[in-house]
Amino acid sequence: MTRIQNKIFIYFLPLLLCVTGCREDELVVPTEYDIIPEIPSSDTAIRGFYLVNEGNMGSNKCSLDYFDYFTGLYSRNIYAERNPNVIKELGDVGNDIGIYGSKLYVVVNCSHKVEVLDSRSGVRIGQVDIPNCRYIRFHRGKAYVSSYVGPVLIDVNAPKGAVYEVDTLSLAVTAKVTVGYQPEEMEIVDDYMYVANSGGYRAPQYDNTVSVIQMIDLKQVQQIPVDINLHRVKKDKYDKLWINSRGDYRSRPSCLYVLSKKAGQTRLSVESKIDIPCSNMAIKGDSLYYYATEWNEYTSENAVSYGIIDIRSQEVVSENFITDGTEKEITIPYGIAIHPETGDIFVTDAKNYVSSGTLYCFDRHGKKKWSVRTGDIPAHMCFLPR
């Protein structure tokens, strides 16, 4: 009997042994490649594009993807391989991306920094520490970064936001200007910067203004009341600004505004309100492509719409810019971009926020050309000149 018991016991030992999983050295996050069937025209001025995946908060999974039109390779998660020595990689929650000169700027919101890379190699040049940074724009050798937190004022519970000015050569913060509450996107028209203030931290007392900053001395000279919870600001070729309001997600719906310069004035003012929900948009020529996701409490589903607005007439000319039914595959559209030459439309799908997303490429007629797996929450794109 004892021998049998011994045997029973010994039989357990291999069980643990076949649990072969042992720890290995933790490797640098590897890049993955996909081949995309895309042939660039020979005279193109566009080399490729970068896509920043936000990554869920706390996951440190902000990642950078790159597509090269000449090699036809989509490279997923290139940052760590190009910069293996950076501790904890690109960071937590990417929020914007932009190229200025030879440098690529990635705004990493929850890592409180703007990462500066060489735009061709993706190799790190440096970083600019900006707390709770959101969006980036460039003007005359300077980068401007909106930030949710400005200087701590008297009201410590609701500090106003700020726009930081960064010298693109020295990568030093050279100035900052206080704006409204929780500023988001901005755009520069003539010598004024227009900043959309959201007030998202103060819900339900959202901010409802666009801050106007005079670029010569970086002073806020005006706050234009528009609507609550403003987010995107896009400039068209007539120097008008298209700004969307996200509403309060309850009774007040999202909608779109146009700001333009009235005759005899130096600054923009609200020209019109377009009563359509809008989450994000991109402009090419006279067409503004937009999508909107609105949660419907009744059906417990997201109501998603895609459309085109003619920016001259300011009317919706198409109820759906995707024409082949692919929109049914998209769970949550999260980013949009238009190829400046071919007019190809890029839409990203963030799915459930915690799994790989998808990047869709449609031709200018709205037919799907290809799609590719991305990182978590694909969101912001910029094109790399040749």
Next chain:
Amino acid sequence: MALQAAMLLPMCLFADVPVESADTVLHLNEVMVTARRPSDDIIPAQTLSGAELRRLNSNSVADALRYFSGVQVKDYGGVGGIKTVNIRSMGTNHTGVVYDGVELGNAQNGQIDLGQFSLDNMEEISLYNGQKSRILQPAKDFGSAGTIYMRTRAPRFEDDETYHARATVRFGSFDLINPSALVELKLSDRVNAQLSAEWVNSSGKYKFRYRRVNPAGELAYDTTAVRQNGDINATRLELNLNGTLTRGSWHFKAYNYNSERGVPGAIVNNVWRRGERIWDTNSFVQGRYTGHFGRWTMLNNVKYAFYRTHYVNNDDKQVKIDNLYKQKEIYVSTAHEFGIAEWWEASASYDFMWNSLDADMYGFAKPDRISNFLSVATSMDLGRLRMQGSLLATFIHDTLDGQQAPEDQKVLTPAFFATFNPLRNRDFSMRFFYKKSFRMPTFNDLYYADMGNSKLTPERVTQYNFGVVYDHSSRGLISAVKVTADIYYNKVKDKIVAYPKGQQFRWTMLNLGLVDIKGIDVSGMLTVNPLPELYVTGRLQYTFQRAIDVTNPADNYYRDQIPYIPRHSGSAVINAQWRGWGLNYSWIYVGERYNQQENIRYNYTQPWYTSDVSISKDFRLGRVALRGLLEVNNLLSQDYDVILNYPMPKRNYRVTLTVEI
């Protein structure tokens, strides 16, 4: 691999001990001996108790639970880090935690932080899969998919004794200071009292390390930093009164836990310190009365609990948060058992519970919940075959402040348990159970500002389990051996998952998920007595789990293993006792996991395994018993994360001194 071999070596050694006729005293496991009536557990629990529990290197109840099979502990690291437990991959909210006979509740998020429960006055921790298969219990105890029972030490006095007193002090890494005291008084022949007090203070500072190499093996980065904002300062006060009556007994408990903690937060690029803090005050009083009147036994419980949580985010880079949550609970339970025949018993129980949650947040619904539980159960002992069936009806009604409340929920859940002894003795037995259970959406799931969804329905679980047990004790070299093996299949339906809503990290909760869980739990325990006065005990436990998401074939994580559930996990403990000396070695293994739903390399999390060693010595100075204990945890200083970006401590030490009279 080298590590595993090293760990297995001592096991092999004692398995190969030459068989010699060692006629010595039968070694008694220091398990509380409870009267074993036929109606007792049809399916026995996994239990750690008495000295065995004290020998394990455990900071808290959560640490001790790592030695049970089928259990995954989520640990955010350090002394103050939140620790929750998940039984057989069904989710933390399906786990009931019962403290001295009454279930602990958290209507706000359904999770009990087991890091808050000290082992200082704990006598026994048991884990029941399915339910405790006794029929005299509160109706609520029939409700969870699996339950952890924690029992504090009950005073026992010899004839000439009138008091016991014990003082313990613990020092260790992370600047830990942890004194505690326990006093037991015999107030009369029938009444005794126990007072227990404890203070824990720790800076929570520990070194952790992140290291990466490139595929060529060259170092990419290697950084060591100190965990910040993981400090804790907590006190626990507990009073227990026990009384015996001619036809029964009673128990009264008052409990208060107070803590201030830093929330260390995730370590991400450029962020090594955060500013979140939590203050908790958890207080409750509970009473129990048990009476025996011939064939009729009754068990009555009452409880009142008040939990206050104050959460502050002081990080000046983030949104400022300062929220105060207050939870109240009233619980009344009455359970009755009737012996119909010598071999047949039946019971009925009724529980009433009221919960409320108040928070000073904008648009908060301030929910109140009234729950009624009604159960009937029966058990039969047909000699070799013993069976138990139960049926639980749950009725839940919520009331909201200024909003329309969701529809009432009515759920009926059955369970069936059986055990069969094919051999004449009871050494070998086969067991089976089937159980349906559910968990209510928590107040956060339903009503949390903007995110909650009041249309949620309960999340349902069905469990099937088949197992065999061999349990034998005798005199001789091998004084006790116990081997168990179970296979199980669980299905989680209408799983409550966070679903994105529009832009910018906005979420809502939906009954979306469907999870399929197949698993095997194996455990073995062996005590050998190779020399007089030397007892060596080994415990081995292994769990295999395939828990896959089968919600929607269109998802890119369809049929992937769900997050943080390893396929393989296990533990091994070896303990030697000789003349007051004790040596304990324990090894815990958690296999590779994925930190998100998709099983891709970007979500891969490495296995971890830690070795803990302790040495203790008991001695007496007249009437005074003294005990010293030195523990070394994570002996090989492995750098690991249980949860992504929450690094765990490297090697750490603790010294414990106990004086008892």
